[in-house]
Amino acid sequence: MDEKARQAIALRRFSIISPVLSGNVKNNREYFQELSKNPVDMPYLGTKVYNYKTFEGWLYDYHRYGLDGLMPGFRSDRGKSRKISSELGDKIKEYRVKNPKMPVTILYDRLISEKIINPLELSRSSVYRYIADTVLPSKEESGESLRFSYQYPGEMWQGDVMYGPYIQVGKKKQQTYLHAFIDDATRLIMYSKFFYEQNFETLRICLKEAMLKNGIPRLIYTDNGKIYRSQQLEYICAGLGCTLLHSQPYVPKGRGKIERYFNTVRMRFLSNLSPKELNSLESLNEAYEKWLDSDYQKKEHSALNGKTPHQCFIDNIDRVKLVTDRNQFNENFLLRISRKVCHDATIQVENILFETEPCLAGKRLEVRYEPEWLLDQTKNLQLYEDGKRIGEAKRIRFYDNAHVQRRFPGNRKKAAAETKDISHPSENSLATPKNTISFADLAQGGTENV
Incomplete structure (x- = not known):
C-alpha cells in the first residue's frame, strides 16, 4: 500500500471519530455501536463492516499518536474474534x-x-x-432536525465565500470574492478578506489568519465546494484536532449564520461604497476592515441578548484554544504533495527542480512546503517518509553545480592522487553556496554558511 492510500484511509478514519473529538457525541460507545450496524466505505479497501471496538481503537490511536496513528499498520483482523467462526x-x-x-x-x-x-x-x-x-441495541427513535446554536466561542466556525464587486484592473474588470469565517456562538467574524480568486490558497490564508488571531475551533462547518473538499484542508484540520464537516448538497439551511452575514455585507457595506474605494483590491479591503471593526463587530446583535459579537467573545475568551506552539502550527499548514526522487536525487515541484541527498534517490516521498518557498533560494522543502522527516530539498543552482569538482575527472589514477583531501562528492554537490544563508544551520547555532 503506497503513502497516498495510507493517508486517504487515515483521513477517512479521522472523519469517523471526529464527532467524538468535537464533543458532539454524548456516549462514545453508543455512537460507535450505531456506526457498526452499517458498512463503511473505506478508500482503497472497499465497503467493510467494522466492530465498534475497532472505532474505539482508532480513537485511542489518535489520542496517543495523532493522525499518523490512524494510518494502516495494525493486524488485519483487529477487532474481530479469531476463535469464533x-x-x-x-x-x-x-x-x-x-x-x-x-x-x-x-x-x-x-x-x-x-x-x-x-x-x-x-x-x-x-x-x-x-x-x-x-448484539445490537434496541432501535432508537429517528433524530430530529432542529435549529441550533453553540453556547461558547470556538465550538464551531462556519465558513463560506461570497461573490464581491468588480474592480477595474487595466482595461478589464475583475471579479472579487469575500472569504469569511464566523463564530457560531458569538457571531464574531474570525477573519474575512476580499481576494481576486476563490481557490485553496486564498482559503488557506484566511483560515490561518483566523486561527492565529482567534484560536483553533473544535469544529468547522462549510458547504461542499471544491476548495472545502480538498484533502489538504482535511490534513490541516486533522493535524490541529479540528473536525471538518460539510453540509448536505443543496441544503444551505445549516449555514444560516454565515449567509445572513453576507446579506448584511451587501446591505450595509457594499451599498455604501464609493467609486474611489473600488479602484483597487487594497482600497476595497481597507474600507471593508474599517467597516467590519467599527460597525458589525461592535454593533448590538438581536440574537445575543443585546450584546455585541465582540463583547460576547471577550466574555468567554478563557474557553478559546489559542495557538501555543507556533512552529507546529505553521507545519500543519504546509502544502503536501507526493514526489518520486529521480536517480540524480532531484525532484520537480511546480516546474522547478530541487536536489536532495543521493541516498534518497528512487524513493517516493511527501514534500511539504509554503508556496513562497519555491521562489526563495534560502528556503528548503521538507521531505517526509511515513510521517517522519528524513531530509530537505534545495533548489538547484546550475551555475554552482558546474564548478563542483567531480570525483575521478579525466585520468582516474592522477585525479585520485590529487583529490585525496577532497571531501565526498555527496557533501560538495549538496553544500549550501557561500553566498547564501542556511536558516536550518542558523536555527542550530551554526554560522558557517553566512
Whole structure:
C-alpha cells in the first residue's frame, strides 16, 4: 500500500471519530455501536463492516499518536474474534435472539450440552465478549432536525465565500470574492478578506489568519465546494484536532449564520461604497476592515441578548484554544504533495527542480512546503517518509553545480592522487553556496554558511 492510500484511509478514519473529538457525541460507545450496524466505505479497501471496538481503537490511536496513528499498520483482523467462526457466530446469535434475557453462563452451558461448542476450545469469556460486541441495541427513535446554536466561542466556525464587486484592473474588470469565517456562538467574524480568486490558497490564508488571531475551533462547518473538499484542508484540520464537516448538497439551511452575514455585507457595506474605494483590491479591503471593526463587530446583535459579537467573545475568551506552539502550527499548514526522487536525487515541484541527498534517490516521498518557498533560494522543502522527516530539498543552482569538482575527472589514477583531501562528492554537490544563508544551520547555532 503506497503513502497516498495510507493517508486517504487515515483521513477517512479521522472523519469517523471526529464527532467524538468535537464533543458532539454524548456516549462514545453508543455512537460507535450505531456506526457498526452499517458498512463503511473505506478508500482503497472497499465497503467493510467494522466492530465498534475497532472505532474505539482508532480513537485511542489518535489520542496517543495523532493522525499518523490512524494510518494502516495494525493486524488485519483487529477487532474481530479469531476463535469464533462466522458459522458458529450465527448460531450463537440465533440462541441469543430467542433468549435475550438468558444469562450468558446458562447460554454457554446449553451450547455445550447441545455440542455446538467445545469448552476445551472456546471459553465462556470468549462467548461473553462476542455476545457483548455483536448484539445490537434496541432501535432508537429517528433524530430530529432542529435549529441550533453553540453556547461558547470556538465550538464551531462556519465558513463560506461570497461573490464581491468588480474592480477595474487595466482595461478589464475583475471579479472579487469575500472569504469569511464566523463564530457560531458569538457571531464574531474570525477573519474575512476580499481576494481576486476563490481557490485553496486564498482559503488557506484566511483560515490561518483566523486561527492565529482567534484560536483553533473544535469544529468547522462549510458547504461542499471544491476548495472545502480538498484533502489538504482535511490534513490541516486533522493535524490541529479540528473536525471538518460539510453540509448536505443543496441544503444551505445549516449555514444560516454565515449567509445572513453576507446579506448584511451587501446591505450595509457594499451599498455604501464609493467609486474611489473600488479602484483597487487594497482600497476595497481597507474600507471593508474599517467597516467590519467599527460597525458589525461592535454593533448590538438581536440574537445575543443585546450584546455585541465582540463583547460576547471577550466574555468567554478563557474557553478559546489559542495557538501555543507556533512552529507546529505553521507545519500543519504546509502544502503536501507526493514526489518520486529521480536517480540524480532531484525532484520537480511546480516546474522547478530541487536536489536532495543521493541516498534518497528512487524513493517516493511527501514534500511539504509554503508556496513562497519555491521562489526563495534560502528556503528548503521538507521531505517526509511515513510521517517522519528524513531530509530537505534545495533548489538547484546550475551555475554552482558546474564548478563542483567531480570525483575521478579525466585520468582516474592522477585525479585520485590529487583529490585525496577532497571531501565526498555527496557533501560538495549538496553544500549550501557561500553566498547564501542556511536558516536550518542558523536555527542550530551554526554560522558557517553566512
